[in-house]
Amino acid sequence: MARGEPNDGGAERQLTLVEAVREALAEEMERDPTVVVLGEDVGLLGGVFRATEGLSARFGAGRVVDTPMAELGIVGIAVGLAMRGLRPVAEIQFADFLHAAADQLIGEAARIRWRSAGDWTCPLVVRAAYGAGFRGGPYHSQSVEAFYCHVPGLKVVAPSFPADAKGLLTAAIRDPDPVLFLEHKLTYRAVKGPVPAGEHVAQIGRAHVVRSGDALTIVSYGRMLHESLAAAEQLADLGIEAEVLDLRTLLPLDRPAIIESVRRTGRLCVVHEDTLTMGLGAEIVALAAERLAGELRAPPIRVAMPDIAGIPVQDPLEDALIPGRHRIVDAARTLLRGSRPARSAAAYDAAAAEASSVVEVAMPEEHLERALSAVERACREFPVCNAEFTWDGIKAHDAVRIDLDLGPRAPCRGDGTFTVTDFGPGSSALGLPAVRPGQTAALRIGAVRDGAAWLALTVDHRAVDGAVAGRFLRRVKELIEGD
Amino acid sequence: MIDLERAYGLMTLARRLDERMWGLARAGKAHFAVPCAGHEAIGAGYALALGAGHDFVAPHYRDLSAMLALGVSPREVMASFFARPRDPSSRGRQPYAHWGSKRLRILTLGGPQPNHVTHGVGIAWGSRLLGEDSVTWIAFGDGGAQKGEVHEAMNFAAVHRLPCVFCVENNLYAQSVPARLQHAVTSLSQRAAGYGMPGVAVDGMDVEQVHAAAKDAIDRARAGGGPTLIEASCYRFRANTSNDDDSRYRPADEAARWRARDPVRLLAGRLGARRARIQDESAEAVAADAAAWAEAQPWDDPASALEHTYAG
Numbered sequence: 001m002a003r004g005e006p007n008d009g010g011a012e013r014q015l016t017l018v019e020a021v022r023e024a025l026a027e028e029m030e031r032d033p034t035v036v037v038l039g040e041d042v043g044l045l046g047g048v049f050r051a052t053e054g055l056s057a058r059f060g061a062g063r064v065v066d067t068p069m070a071e072l073g074i075v076g077i078a079v080g081l082a083m084r085g086l087r088p089v090a091e092i093q094f095a096d097f098l099h100a101a102a103d104q105l106i107g108e109a110a111r112i113r114w115r116s117a118g119d120w121t122c123p124l125v126v127r128a129a130y131g132a133g134f135r136g137g138p139y140h141s142q143s144v145e146a147f148y149c150h151v152p153g154l155k156v157v158a159p160s161f162p163a164d165a166k167g168l169l170t171a172a173i174r175d176p177d178p179v180l181f182l183e184h185k186l187t188y189r190a191v192k193g194p195v196p197a198g199e200h201v202a203q204i205g206r207a208h209v210v211r212s213g214d215a216l217t218i219v220s221y222g223r224m225l226h227e228s229l230a231a232a233e234q235l236a237d238l239g240i241e242a243e244v245l246d247l248r249t250l251l252p253l254d255r256p257a258i259i260e261s262v263r264r265t266g267r268l269c270v271v272h273e274d275t276l277t278m279g280l281g282a283e284i285v286a287l288a289a290e291r292l293a294g295e296l297r298a299p300p301i302r303v304a305m306p307d308i309a310g311i312p313v314q315d316p317l318e319d320a321l322i323p324g325r326h327r328i329v330d331a332a333r334t335l336l337r338g339s340r341p342a343r344s345a346a347a348y349d350a351a352a353a354e355a356s357s358v359v360e361v362a363m364p365e366e367h368l369e370r371a372l373s374a375v376e377r378a379c380r381e382f383p384v385c386n387a388e389f390t391w392d393g394i395k396a397h398d399a400v401r402i403d404l405d406l407g408p409r410a411p412c413r414g415d416g417t418f419t420v421t422d423f424g425p426g427s428s429a430l431g432l433p434a435v436r437p438g439q440t441a442a443l444r445i446g447a448v449r450d451g452a453a454w455l456a457l458t459v460d461h462r463a464v465d466g467a468v469a470g471r472f473l474r475r476v477k478e479l480i481e482g483d
Numbered sequence: 484m485i486d487l488e489r490a491y492g493l494m495t496l497a498r499r500l501d502e503r504m505w506g507l508a509r510a511g512k513a514h515f516a517v518p519c520a521g522h523e524a525i526g527a528g529y530a531l532a533l534g535a536g537h538d539f540v541a542p543h544y545r546d547l548s549a550m551l552a553l554g555v556s557p558r559e560v561m562a563s564f565f566a567r568p569r570d571p572s573s574r575g576r577q578p579y580a581h582w583g584s585k586r587l588r589i590l591t592l593g594g595p596q597p598n599h600v601t602h603g604v605g606i607a608w609g610s611r612l613l614g615e616d617s618v619t620w621i622a623f624g625d626g627g628a629q630k631g632e633v634h635e636a637m638n639f640a641a642v643h644r645l646p647c648v649f650c651v652e653n654n655l656y657a658q659s660v661p662a663r664l665q666h667a668v669t670s671l672s673q674r675a676a677g678y679g680m681p682g683v684a685v686d687g688m689d690v691e692q693v694h695a696a697a698k699d700a701i702d703r704a705r706a707g708g709g710p711t712l713i714e715a716s717c718y719r720f721r722a723n724t725s726n727d728d729d730s731r732y733r734p735a736d737e738a739a740r741w742r743a744r745d746p747v748r749l750l751a752g753r754l755g756a757r758r759a760r761i762q763d764e765s766a767e768a769v770a771a772d773a774a775a776w777a778e779a780q781p782w783d784d785p786a787s788a789l790e791h792t793y794a795g
Contacts, residue, residue: 036612062612068642073601073635080605083590084539086612088605108598116583116591117574118791152792176794252793 012163012194017187020162020195021051021127024169025089027199029059032087035173038065039074039091039127048093049129049188075101075126079109082124087173095130095144095182102147109178110153124178125169131184131223131273132322138310141318143222143274148180149251149283155204156251158182160225162193164248167202175204182250184222184273191226207254209261213241216267216335219258219284221247224271224323231328242332250280258284259291266297267335271328276304301331337391353461356432357469361477362452368422371445374479376400379418382472385441386417389463394440403436420445430454440464443476485531485694491750492762493530494523494690497548498747499763499770500557504564504579507774508725513565517580518721519547521688524746525652525715527552528693529620532701539610541590541603543622543652544580545719554587557769561777568783575783588617597627600636600649607640607647607710618704619647620697626657629665637712641678644709648700651714652687658723659732675712687715688746717746 015023029035037052043066046053056064067074071092078088092098098105105126112122132141148156155177159165165183172179210225211232220228225246232242245261247254262268268288270281281302288300303323305311312318363371379386383396403416407423419442421433429449433442433456440463446454455476459469501519508516519526526542526549533540535553542549547560559571566575572583572591583591590606592599603621610617627633628651640647651671655662668674675682681703685696693715700711718741722729751759 034612068635068638070635070639072632073604073639076598076601076632076636077605077608077639080590080602080607081609081612082605083602084606084609084613086609103595103598104601107595108593108602111593112591113794114791115573115577115581115593116585117576119571119585120583120591121794155793 012196014192015162015166015195016189016192017159017162017165017183018049018051018189020166021169021183022053022055023195024166024173025052025055026058028087028170028173029055029063031199032173034085035087035089036063036065036081037089037091038067038078040067040069040093042066042091047091049183049185051127051183051188052091071097071100072104075104075124076108078124078126079104079112079122082109082122082178083112083120087123087125089125089127089173092126092128094136094140095128096139096142098126098128098144101126105148105154105178105180106151110151113177114153121176122178123176125172125175125181126178127169127181127183129185129188130182131186132305132311132318133186133223135313135315135318136311137313141311143272143305145182145250145272146274146279149253149280151251153177154251155179155249156182157204157249158184158221159248160184160187160191160210160222160246162191163195163200164202164208164246166195167200168204168248170199170201171204174201179204182222186223187226202248205249205252205254207248207257208246209243209257210246211242211244213243214265215240215242216269216332217243217245217258217261217265218269218271218328218332219245219247220271221250222273224273227323227325228271228328231325231332234325234329235332238333240332240336253283253287255287258287262288262292263295266295268296268300269303269328269331269335270300271303271323273305273323275307276302277307279304298335301335303327303331354435354458355461355464355466355469356456356458357466357473358430358454358456359473359477360452361455362481363448364451365425365448367445367448367453367480371422371476371480372402372404372420374476375402375418375420375443377479378472378475381475382468384464384468385459385472387440387463388438389440389460394463403439418442423447430456432456433458435460441469441472485528485691487691487750487754488758488762490527490531490690490694491747491754491759492766493527493548493551494747494750495759495763496551496557496766496769497523497526499766500560500773501547503770503774504561505721505725507564512778513579515578516564516725517544517578518719518724519545520720521654521718521741521746522546522652523548524690524750525622525650525687525693525717526550528690528715529622529648529650529697532694532697533618533620536587538617538701539588539590539603539606539619541599541606541619541621542582542592543624543650544582544592544596545624545652546582546622547580549622550582550589553589555582555584555589557773558776561773562780565777565780567777567780569777569780574787576788597623597630597633599623600627600633603647604636604640604645607645608643610646616705617646618701620650620701621647622650622652624657625651625653625655625662625665625671626660628653628671629657637674637678637680637710640710641680644707646704646707647710648697648704649710649712650697651712653714653716654719655716656719656723656733658727659729661732670714672712672714678712680710680712682712682714684714684716687717688741688744688749690746690750720745
């Protein structure tokens with residue numbers, strides 16, 4: 001809804017992504033008479049995807065110009081318009097055709113400010129529809145972002161939601177530098193969402209957490225962002241809460257947002273429809289490796305198009321190649337399965353089954369030394385309770401080192417082979433301890449009441465049978481109560 | 484009518500600066516010289532037909548005489564040659580002859596030729612959209628004229644009758660490749676018919692002819708008559724750049740024939756020996772001062788290379 005028309009006071013309507021693009025163009029043309037639209041079929045036809053529908057009738061053929069079929073000329077002429085002080089928005093029908101104009105975008109638009117030491121500028125927007133999934137074949141389906149994300153001086157924006165399409169396109173038109181604005185053609189009509197009426201400007205260069213989670217971080221954009229969200233729902237059914245980060249701007253990359261999320265989750269999965277090698281995933285995984293090496297709990301995974309020379313038009317071939325929610329779910333499960341314990345914080349394997357056993361033991365208030373020596377001896381007698389479970393087998397620890405957890409003010413160091421928790425007088429009489437990473441069992445001593453306390457043992461059930469746990473606990477009881 | 488005295492002053496100054504740069508580059512004092520010798524009449528002829536600071540110029544890299552006419556000072560030319568911070572076109576980021584000045588309405592020129600031709604068309608269209616009557620002069624070489632981008636630019640300008648002039652400075656060689664291997668038409672101005680615009684061929688060694696054709700085309704563009712294609716034939720008297728060896732591809736007698744029609748000497752003959760000599764001596768002194776001044780300029784702080792990739 002443009003200014004001057006009645007609106008409902010900033011209320012949000014549901015628009016498709018292409019409607020949001022169209023609204024941003026119309027509102028900016030209304031606001032700023034120097035905004036002009038040029039490209040193939042943008043006038044009478046309204047663009048092959050109808051993104052510019054109605055603009056020619058509203059703003060005239062002088063500002064919405066149907067150009068000859070010449071991509072290099074379209075971008076080069078738009079560069080000249082931008083240098084002259086106008087705000088051109090050039091449409092390249094399919095991102096695949098942008099290669100013809102690459103010299104103007106890479107060699108000229110992106111470099112004009114730098115090469116003139118800030119004298120000349122090039123505030124240009126090039127919009128292009130990209131992406132596969134509609135049987136377009138190898139010349140109407142490409143993802144081209146990686147080529148242009150390697151061009152300092154350019155900004156590359158790829159919205160996933162209608163509200164961002166409007167806000168970021170508005171920001172791109174007002175930006176003092178050239179912006180390549182990539183619109184995934186399958187999101188044009190399939191993605192609908194709330195869009196603020198009236199002026200709406202989003203900030204270029206900022207990613208956005210669209211779903212919170214702590215098990216892993218999925219980084220994506222465009223259509224794959226929606227596949228990532230669908231995958232996250234499936235993962236939630238498995239008890240895995242994935243965080244999904246929508247990049248929104250691909251260049252400059254929002255590095256702080258990526259680092260912040262991956263630091264929290266310790267696991268990274270990058271999803272893009274562009275091919276794998278030298279794609280955005282490589283840069284994002286490199287960023288994680290450089291900045292979070294000690295904090296990653298599993299090697300990062302990239303889910304991407306295989307390195308093939310084109311997108312095939314044949315239905316089952318295209319469907320098999322485009323990354324989707326199932327591949328993302330598989331990647332997430334691999335990330336969690338391959339996890340190792342973090343060095344900085346205790347980590348619990350969500351897949352580990354636990355079993356518990358409880359027994360009452362006679363003991364005085366002053367019992368810690370006696371209890372620890374009992375546990376130490378029992379551990380030697382039951383090596384499986386002083387061990388680590390791995391998928392390659394159960395590994396007994398060479399020595400017994402007890403992690404003593406005396407409560408929140410004196411937590412254990414976390415590098416032991418068995419954990420004993422004893423919060424002392426005034427704590428609860430019975431509580432089940434958790435098994436720490438790298439261990440197979442933990443014992444909690446409850447508060448002593450009337451000369452006795454409840455001892456609870458938890459074991460990693462993948463390593464320790466319930467019967468063994470029971471025998472271990474009875475042995476600890478004997479050793480504490482005996483002479 | 485062109486002011487011949489003024490034209491000669493620009494042309495002889497361009498020649499003196501050019502000779503000095505060639506020598507300095509050969510002496511290892513600077514990286515790169517791009518000779519303009521042989522092209523002086525074209526630059527002076529068109530620049531004096533434009534409104535300096537009002538009309539836009541997307542120049543050919545051999546248009547030193549035009550740059551001087553539009554207001555680039557000899558010291559600035561030499562600062563650009565020595566890649567010093569006082570270079571107004573790029574602060575020493577680009578090699579010499581990659582002109583540019585927003586204040587003087589000279590477009591920033593990149594390396595690949597002739598990428599600026601489409602920019603000139605965009606500038607011309609922008610001037611119309613902004614309601615200004617400025618004309619854009621778009622110059623390029625015979626080598627650049629063979630690229631597809633020039634076709635796209637001229638076609639668009641003709642369709643929309645944009646206020647611009649295309650000028651091919653045809654010196655018969657794209658570095659080493661001769662005209663006969665570049666184009667089949669006898670004059671590149673014949674191509675104008677294919678776009679539906681007037682095409683004019685002029686002697687680019689004669690500043691009066693260039694000026695007259697330029698003025699005619701500029702007036703037509705300003706009046707809404709659309710673009711014109713001018714071919715100005717000339718000959719470069721030196722190699723393509725200081726990194727080139729033209730003896731490998733050009734016969735010596737060909738250069739001698741063209742030197743007999745040297746544009747600077749041709750105009751000196753019309754002006755009279757005495758008036759020409761006064762200007763020559765003055766130009767020599769100005770060129771010497773500019774070179775000495777520029778060579779003594781300090782370098783930039785290396786950290787400044789990080790500036791201007793993005794705004795702010």
